[in-house]
Amino acid sequence: MPDDQSQRRMFAIFNEVGIIAQLSRAMFEARLPEGVLLPHFSLINHLMRVRDGQTPLVLARAFQVPKTTMTHIISVAVKHGWVELHPNPKDGRSKTVWLTDAGRAFRDRAIADLGPDLTHVADALSVPDQEGLLTRLTDLRIHLDRARDAD
Amino acid sequence: MPDDQSQRRMFAIFNEVGIIAQLSRAMFEARLPEGVLLPHFSLINHLMRVRDGQTPLVLARAFQVPKTTMTHIISVAVKHGWVELHPNPKDGRSKTVWLTDAGRAFRDRAIADLGPDLTHVADALSVPDQEGLLTRLTDLRIHLDRARDAD
DNA sequence: ACTATATAGTGCGAAATCGTACTATATAGG
DNA sequence: CCTATATAGTACGATTTCGCACTATATAGT
Numbered sequence: 001m002p003d004d005q006s007q008r009r010m011f012a013i014f015n016e017v018g019i020i021a022q023l024s025r026a027m028f029e030a031r032l033p034e035g036v037l038l039p040h041f042s043l044i045n046h047l048m049r050v051r052d053g054q055t056p057l058v059l060a061r062a063f064q065v066p067k068t069t070m071t072h073i074i075s076v077a078v079k080h081g082w083v084e085l086h087p088n089p090k091d092g093r094s095k096t097v098w099l100t101d102a103g104r105a106f107r108d109r110a111i112a113d114l115g116p117d118l119t120h121v122a123d124a125l126s127v128p129d130q131e132g133l134l135t136r137l138t139d140l141r142i143h144l145d146r147a148r149d150a151d
Numbered sequence: 152m153p154d155d156q157s158q159r160r161m162f163a164i165f166n167e168v169g170i171i172a173q174l175s176r177a178m179f180e181a182r183l184p185e186g187v188l189l190p191h192f193s194l195i196n197h198l199m200r201v202r203d204g205q206t207p208l209v210l211a212r213a214f215q216v217p218k219t220t221m222t223h224i225i226s227v228a229v230k231h232g233w234v235e236l237h238p239n240p241k242d243g244r245s246k247t248v249w250l251t252d253a254g255r256a257f258r259d260r261a262i263a264d265l266g267p268d269l270t271h272v273a274d275a276l277s278v279p280d281q282e283g284l285l286t287r288l289t290d291l292r293i294h295l296d297r298a299r300d301a302d
Numbered sequence: 303a304c305t306a307t308a309t310a311g312t313g314c315g316a317a318a319t320c321g322t323a324c325t326a327t328a329t330a331g332g
Numbered sequence: 333c334c335t336a337t338a339t340a341g342t343a344c345g346a347t348t349t350c351g352c353a354c355t356a357t358a359t360a361g362t
Contacts, residue, residue: 143275
């Protein structure tokens, strides 16, 4: 079994993943308000999907970004009035991030605006292919995550 | 057929793609020299895989980045001595980007250093799953590309 | 309780990304 | 040939990302 072949295939996979990440990000951002970028939306979306009240550090880990980057992303969301920072009653060093009604409204609007694009793009693949793709991407992501933790 | 379901699935796919792009980029950059980032490597790799002598604008389109970004990426590669800029004999406004021996050596070394990581990560999926994944990602990328061109 | 170490968040500076505007050159229409 | 328009590249500034260092607070060991 040629190991070289497998390396090239994985390289090609990561190459496609990188291009798709870039194109899909551009597609998303085209539907967001001027100056609002994917990370800003992703933060609000995450707080709604999982739950708000999490600390910045937990959020930084969830998004795989340095904590300084998360500080900045949160500050933008605060400036827009989408989240509020409160003290963490369980840890004086820490804070908690809470959604506002405006934040929830912004997310709902963005999701609705994104819908048609997602529907259109879904045409690229059959439903079984979509499911297979998602399953394998998830496997790969988990594997990469574990490899990273092994540092 | 619930359209909503398909939207959620595509959203989840793009979410995984974004995370994998981030993790694989970090994995790559950990093997590159200090301060060298993925776009710098990608430029050199592209010039070797496809061919050098292309113009900055053509390269910007190939990487789906604004031409100002490509100017910057090329300037870093010039600073490292990996590429040289020459006039474009066919167009006085334009330039051409050529690899140096140092650039080729840098790319060969980087590929070799990346190999073990790629092999390790290939364990996440069977060979047929890798092939299926690559095929579907390519289909999706082509579809996104066409959707973008339709603007 | 006291000290040493670890952790949460942020200020700061460097680099990357990218939109706008500008210069130089090319192309098209008359 | 001359003018109008389009295109290639870059200078500049705003924003994002992120490493380093610092402060404040928590936790562990004695």
